[in-house]
Amino acid sequence: MPGDILIVDSVATNRIVLKVKLMAAQHRVHPCENTAMARAEIEKALPDLIILDVTTDSTAALAFCRTLKQRPETTLIPVIATGSFPDPGDRVRALEAGAEDVLARPLNDQILQARIRSLLRARDANLELRLREDTRRALGFAETQAGFDRGxxxxxxxxxxxxxxxxxxxxxxxxxxxxxxxxxxxxxxxxxxxxxxxxxxxxxxxxxxxxxxxxxxxxxxxxxxxxxxxxxxxxxxxxxxxxxxxxxxxxxxxxxxxxxxxxxxxxxxxxxxxxxxxxxxxxxxxSGLRAAVTDPLTGLFNRRYALPHLENMADRAAEANHQIAVMVLDIDHFKAINDSYGHAAGDEILQQVAGRLRDNVRAVDLLARIGGEEFLVAIPQSDADHARQAAERLCRVISGAPFYVGGDAHAIRVTMSIGVSLSGPGPAPVITRATGATGELVRAADLALYAAKGSGRNTVSLSAA
Missing domain, CATH: 3.40.50.2300 (Response regulator)
Structure with missing residues (x-):
């Protein structure tokens, strides 16, 4: 899982060697000579992980780490503290300052890469929890957490x-x-x-x-x-x-x-x-929230949940200087299926389509049913190429095997058309992120969906800039 990694090290050789190793693992790397430069980089875009050397000026480095953990917008960024650590107490002080891990130099490349992968996985889970809690609050479902520690x-x-x-x-x-x-x-x-x-x-x-x-x-x-x-x-x-x-x-x-x-x-x-x-x-x-924000037929999130959640995703992406891809998916000729096989068969098709989509998106992605035969998928940290590939894969997931409905397990071929839009920054197609622009993202994906329908269905169309 490639990420944006900030290196903070006063030794130029250390920065260069580490940058080469991390770029070879497909990470995007931002080297900084000191904590002041690191703060400036963080103000421009939030990194996914920070590698912080605490050897040269440990006081400033640990103060920088403590500040990161005190700010709500940076508290979930994992920090790996690096240094010589001749005294075991030095390792403890780095952990007490908020570092998630402490690695002694010289760094073992395999261990470093494994640590990064592990911390990025944990970070994604924590971000997803925060995102869901933000959505709960937006819907008025957040509850005050008890202060009791059950041990x-x-x-x-x-x-x-x-x-x-x-x-x-x-x-x-x-x-x-x-x-x-x-x-x-x-x-x-x-x-x-x-x-x-x-x-x-x-x-x-x-x-x-x-x-x-x-x-x-x-x-x-x-x-x-x-x-x-x-x-x-x-x-x-x-x-x-x-x-x-x-x-x-x-x-x-x-x-x-x-x-x-x-x-x-x-x-x-x-x-x-x-x-x-x-x-x-x-x-x-x-929890009981699920009943209020879930489509009862498919078990997916409904429009009531999807739009506030998408707004939060867009906010997080803007803070981190990332793109998100928004897809609007529509079952082709669904009315004909209802007319030919009955509405009960149509409901079974919707349930099975939802199941196939659910099995082919990640936990961090948003999947919802937002209309009769219309679905929405939002993918964080995406770009045009990744979004197109993901959408084309979902098309194949639906069209690749027949759907069996009714007591006689009648086989029905189903296809789906998908329209895609992306938030900024990045290459076209881009929808500029601004207040209330979530509706614009969905509208742009909807227009791209019409283009996909017009070009023969069972296909993907990306919105123009």
């Missing part, structure tokens, strides 16, 4: 009982965190029932095959009782070769054996907070 459970997973005792000592200062243990051994798998907000996985045993640790993480992410838990893996300092794979297989964070209790607690607390935000994201979809 959290850390489940220590290890073949050694002393690992549990060590974890209990390190979390002993946390009154709201309870530590429990569960054992496992190579080849025997995990216990049948596991539960915890954070899974603290013991990966210190060098005799454990790497494949076994990978299998363990994959199992934890696939099980219904642990798939939504945060995972923190403890590794020996010298097992650098597996760190990137551990992160990519589902671990949210790593901590090295021998890390201080303060560092362990800070990392764990951050992961537990992220886990609860993700829980809240799922709860918003499952």
């Amino acid at each position: 959290a459970t850390v489940l220590a997973l290890s073949p050694e009982p002393r690992f549990l005792r060590c974890a209990e000592r390190k979390f002993s200062s946390c009154r709201n965190i309870k530590v429990r243990g569960a054992g496992f051994s190579t080849g025997t798998g995990l216990p049948d029932r596991l539960s915890g907000d954070l899974l603290l996985v013991d990966g210190r045993d060098k005799a454990m095959p790497e494949a076994e640790l990978y299998r363990l993480l994959s199992e934890l992410r696939s099980r219904t009782d642990t798939r939504n838990a945060a995972i923190l893996v403890v590794l020996p300092e010298d097992r650098t070769t597996i760190q990137a794979m551990v992160l990519d297989l589902g671990a949210n964070d790593l901590v090295m054996e021998g890390a201080s209790a303060q560092e362990l607690v800070l990392r764990a607390s951050g992961l537990i907070a992220d886990k609860r935000r993700n829980d809240a994201l799922r709860d918003t979809v499952q």
Whole structure:
């Protein structure tokens, strides 16, 4: 997932080397010599992630990090602090200032790239939660959150009982965190029932095959009782070769054996907070709000939800200097389907179309039914080429296989036409973002839809600038 990454480092060589490595991974990179330049870059456009060197002037760097975490518009930007960290307390101070991760120089490229991928995934989930909460408030459904902290459970997973005792000592200062243990051994798998907000996985045993640790993480992410838990893996300092794979297989964070209790607690607390935000994201979809903003036939969001949500998406895109793509999709000759097969068959077609669309968009995308046979899709961080490819793929998803309706499972061929518009900035087609311009984006996509219908249907048309 390419992102906009801001590098803040006073050493020119460090900036150049890091820029080359990140650009090779398709990231867009903005190098800055100092925090003043970084602030100016942030004012122009919000980055997706910041790599902040804290070696040369740690006081200024950590103050910069604290300021980022205090401002609502920048608090969700992940920060990776880099430096030499000769004193373990230096790592703790960076984490206390708000850094999501701390990496010692020289940077291992594989580990850095895996850390970036992991942090960008977490950032996307947090942004989606904020976006949904903004939409809830716009609809008048937001509720005041209780201040009571119900506490959290850390489940220590290890073949050694002393690992549990060590974890209990390190979390002993946390009154709201309870530590429990569960054992496992190579080849025997995990216990049948596991539960915890954070899974603290013991990966210190060098005799454990790497494949076994990978299998363990994959199992934890696939099980219904642990798939939504945060995972923190403890590794020996010298097992650098597996760190990137551990992160990519589902671990949210790593901590090295021998890390201080303060560092362990800070990392764990951050992961537990992220886990609860993700829980809240799922709860918003499952709550009573759903009935008010959901189309009862298809289960998709309805127009009442879609337009305020789209407005929030456009606002976020404008702040971050990104584009969003808006698609209006319409089933071709839907009246003929109703006339030929009856309205019950038409309803089944709508439900199945909604299902195919839902299976082919991401959680961060907006999908809604906004009219009889008309749907809306909005894709953040898109451009003209990406939007066209996505729309053409959705056309193929609908036309590629027949729909079966009725008791006799009658096969009906269905196609869909799609009109697309994009918000600024970027190359044409562009709709300038301004107050109330969400309606203009939808109208432009609707006009492009008419062009798609006029050019033979089952096709995609992009709006002109």
